[in-house]
Each structure stands twice: as C-alpha cells, then as structure tokens.
Amino acid sequence: MNIFTPSNIKELFEIRAKHSNAVLLAGGTDLLAQWHNNKSHPQKVISLSGIKNLSFVKEEKNYVEIGALTTHSVIAADRTIKKLLPVLSYAASTIGAPAIRNMGTIGGNIANASPAADLPPALLIYDASLILASQSGNRELKLSEFFRGYKLTALSDNEFIYSVRIPLPPADIYSEFFKIGTRRAQSIAKVSFAGLIKKDKKGIETIRLAAGSVAPVPIRLYETERFLQGRILTRSVISSACDIMLKYLKPISDVRSTEEYRKFALKNLLTRFLNKA
Amino acid sequence: MIKRKWQINGKVHNIQFEEESRLLDVLRDRLGLTGTKEGCGEGECGACSVIIDGELKLGCLQLAAVLSDGTDILTIEGVEKTALGKRIQKSFLESNAVQCGFCTPGMVMATYYLLSNNKNIDRRTIKTALSGNLCRCTGYRSIFEAVELASGRK
Numbered sequence: 469m470n471i472f473t474p475s476n477i478k479e480l481f482e483i484r485a486k487h488s489n490a491v492l493l494a495g496g497t498d499l500l501a502q503w504h505n506n507k508s509h510p511q512k513v514i515s516l517s518g519i520k521n522l523s524f525v526k527e528e529k530n531y532v533e534i535g536a537l538t539t540h541s542v543i544a545a546d547r548t549i550k551k552l553l554p555v556l557s558y559a560a561s562t563i564g565a566p567a568i569r570n571m572g573t574i575g576g577n578i579a580n581a582s583p584a585a586d587l588p589p590a591l592l593i594y595d596a597s598l599i600l601a602s603q604s605g606n607r608e609l610k611l612s613e614f615f616r617g618y619k620l621t622a623l624s625d626n627e628f629i630y631s632v633r634i635p636l637p638p639a640d641i642y643s644e645f646f647k648i649g650t651r652r653a654q655s656i657a658k659v660s661f662a663g664l665i666k667k668d669k670k671g672i673e674t675i676r677l678a679a680g681s682v683a684p685v686p687i688r689l690y691e692t693e694r695f696l697q698g699r700i701l702t703r704s705v706i707s708s709a710c711d712i713m714l715k716y717l718k719p720i721s722d723v724r725s726t727e728e729y730r731k732f733a734l735k736n737l738l739t740r741f742l743n744k745a
Numbered sequence: 746m747i748k749r750k751w752q753i754n755g756k757v758h759n760i761q762f763e764e765e766s767r768l769l770d771v772l773r774d775r776l777g778l779t780g781t782k783e784g785c786g787e788g789e790c791g792a793c794s795v796i797i798d799g800e801l802k803l804g805c806l807q808l809a810a811v812l813s814d815g816t817d818i819l820t821i822e823g824v825e826k827t828a829l830g831k832r833i834q835k836s837f838l839e840s841n842a843v844q845c846g847f848c849t850p851g852m853v854m855a856t857y858y859l860l861s862n863n864k865n866i867d868r869r870t871i872k873t874a875l876s877g878n879l880c881r882c883t884g885y886r887s888i889f890e891a892v893e894l895a896s897g898r899k
Contacts, residue, residue: 469765471747471810493808500767500806501787509765515811541800565877566855568788570800571807653876654789 472514480628481603483514488625490514494537494576497568516575516628523573525549530636533599536575536629540587541566543574553634555645555662559590562645565653575629578614581621581685582656584724588615588686589662590645592678594634601630608633615685638674641666642745646737650724657681658725661737665745671700677738682719682730691716692738706742710735750814753778754823762809769793769804772820780821780850784879791878792847794854795820801858803877821850824857833857833895842891844882851878856892866896 472490474480484490490512493499503509516522522537527548534543543549544561563569563577563586577587578598588611596611603626611632614622623629637643643664649655660680666673675696677689692713699705719730746761753776762771772778772795784792786805793804796819797812812818824830833856836842843849852875859866859874871892880888 471764471808473811473813493811496806496808496811497788497803500808503765504786504805513808515808517811518813564788565791566858566874567791567794567801567803567877568806571802653873 469509470512472512473518474514474516475518475520477519477601480514480516480519481626484626484628485603487512487514492516492579492628494573494579495539495571496576497564497572498576498580498582522575522630524631527552532634532636534574534632534634536631537573538575540564540569540572540574540577543587544569552636553590553594555593555643555664556587556590556634559586559645559647559662562586562647562652568654574632578611578632579621579623579629581615581619583618583683583685584657584660584681585686586647586657586660586680589660589678589680591632591634592686592688593643593662593664593676594637595676596632596634598632599630600624600627602627606630612688615687618684637664638666641674644741644744646740648733648737656724659719659730659733659737661734661741663738663741663745665741667701667745671698672696673698677713677741679717679734681724682717682734689713689716696742701742701745706739709742710738713738747810749809749812749816751812751816751818753818754820754826764810766809767805768795768797768807768809768812768818771809772804772818778820778822780825782847782850784847784851789879790848791851791855791875794851794858794878796854796858801855821853824853827857829857829860829895833860833891836891836895837888840887840891840894842884842887844880844884848878848880848882852880852888856895859892860896866893868893871896 472483491510493515522535524535525546526533540560540563550557577585597608645662647660648658662678664676675693680686695712719727721727772781782792784790788806795804855875
C-alpha cells in the first residue's frame, strides 16, 4: 500500500491529480473495518487527517457549516449544533461508542455512502448540501443528489468533501431522529428515520422525512411528504401516509434484518413521529 | 517502510513499520506492548482501546502511518503506572470485575478516559463510557461497580 499524507489542500490536489485511483481516508472507522473483513486494502490511500482546518463548526447568518473532518464526538457535544440542529446532534451521539465517535467524521460518514449511515437521514431533513472542493474551485451539491446508488456517490476523482452546509431550519418545528438496532451502542441501523414538521392552523406547513437502511441509499421520502403537505393529521391520514411510504420503498433482507421487519418498523416510526408532532 | 517518532507512555520511541500497519500491530508486534488486545479487529469490541493525543480511540481502526511525529500515545502499560490507573486496577480487583481478563485492558482504558475527563459520574455515564467494550464473560455488573468504586462514588 502507498499512503500519502498531505498537510494542506494544495498538496492534496497535487497528489489527487497524479493518483486519481487513490482512496481518500478520513477517520478510518468504516474503511479499516472493511479492509480487515475483506483481507485486502487499496493500493493507494490518501489520508486527509493531516490537513489542518478541516475540522470546524461555523455559525453563519443562514446556515451552519461543518468541516468534513469534524468528528461525531465534536458534533454531538457542540452547543451551536445542539441548539440549532438538535436532530443532527442526537444522531451523532447514537453512532458507535465513545472511541468510534472520537475517530469517525461527518465527511467520512457521508462519503462512505452506506445506506445505514446515521448522519445522512438527519442531514437530509435539514436540506443539507455539500461543498465539494477541487483544483478548479468549489461546487455546492444537495446531499439528496450526492447519493447515486449503493455505495455510489457524485464525487469526482479530483474532488473531496470540504464541508457540509446546513440551512437553519424554520422556527417552531418539531423534529426527531429514531434508530432501531440490535442494541443501543455500536449497532448499525436496521432502520433509521428522521422527520421535521411545522404545522399551522390550516394543517402541515412544512414536512421533511428521511430514512436509512430501507433503500440502496439514505433517502428523502418525497411522495409521503407531498401527500402530507397541507393536511390535518388524523388517524386515517397517518395510516394513508404509511401506505404511500411503503409503496415506494423496497428494503432488502440482509444479515441485520428482513424486508418485512424493516417495513413494519419504519411504518411504526413514521406513525410515532406524526402522533407526537 | 514508514518511520515515525512517537511519545508512547511518556517515552519517545523511533519506530518503523509497514505502510498498511494498524496502530494495534505496531504496539503489539514492534513494541511488545501486548496489553492492548485484538478482539474483533473491526471496531466492535473495544479490546484494543488506546488514548491518542488525549482521546480514546481504537488501535484496530487506526492506520499507524497517518499518526504524525510527536503523536502522544497512552496504552494500558502506561496507565498502569499512573495514580488513577492504580486506583482503577485496585477497584477492578476488589469488585471481582475480571473473569477471563481479555476485555480488561480495554475496559480499564475506557474507565481511565472517563474518570480523567469527567467529574459527574453516575451509572448512566459509566454505561455510556463503556458502551464500546464487550465482555464475553458478561461480567458487566461487577465492572460497573468497579468503575463506581474507582470514581469515589462508592
């Protein structure tokens, strides 16, 4: 294995230009476990952890920006995030256990593009976007457009995730993150769910729903959102919302859970969320 | 081969290792620090817990080459020599918190990390702090009691 350890972004771009097939390594919590299990590792690895200033939380007027190398521990403990983006804060606190949270990063959690990743559902309901940096400049891409298929992303060979930009949610919303795993610590989600809702007198004004481990990528539940938009929540509306959600989902059965269980559990999570809203 | 100069348990070490080595391999095979155990090798069990630059991390998920010169590493062999480490050791003995002993170094590292960073210790914070450590002998209750004892709460 060839390992490159750039100490700044300029060096990273130079190495990236010469070795376009190199794998980017952040905290390593996903990749080293994969290498161990597959008994193989990539030929070329570029470690991002020596690059300074990729770990930060910045509060701007309309959004919060989080550097790609910010760890789950920092995200879970950060006061700004806890206050403005409580669902993200909570989702980060449910990842792994303390040592994993001290290593894993938000950028890695996104780039690894696991359907079971914990942060994406939370980020999806906040309408987060990614700042993707390359030698020719930065581009902003919605997280919902970043995931292209199972473990496939829109990241080009010459790019890396610089930061995550999260617009401030509207005031007076109700939001939640639920995760179902085998146990509370260390588990990879069988199903995860995030929701954000704002109601007024006429019914639901804003609703954003997202789920993990029920599709090849973490997804927004757009059809269900469209159905619920403007409606008053009644038992029959909630039941119809669940039917619509399940109509558009094709979760798989795998080592962690079955298709039936995942559908059943997700239906319960959506119902729980809408009942509490 | 990669060459690094790290501070390990308070002493500077010049070491060489393969590019694909994990910190766990370097500690055990190059330095003979075999207190750090390999359980699952994939970040599930916590047996390889070490403290890197003040943060609890896992030796099996840490690629050694990415740790630059000057990195400060604390392993169970270093913790053993500290006052807090001695207190934890005594509490584990008194609470019968060790059965086969394989998970113990990891449990002690997580306990050391908790007690050196946290003042308000209760059963909940203890459980969270040790949530990444598996004990296949399932002696969790006595381990929690040992941590409480070491924290001075009992």
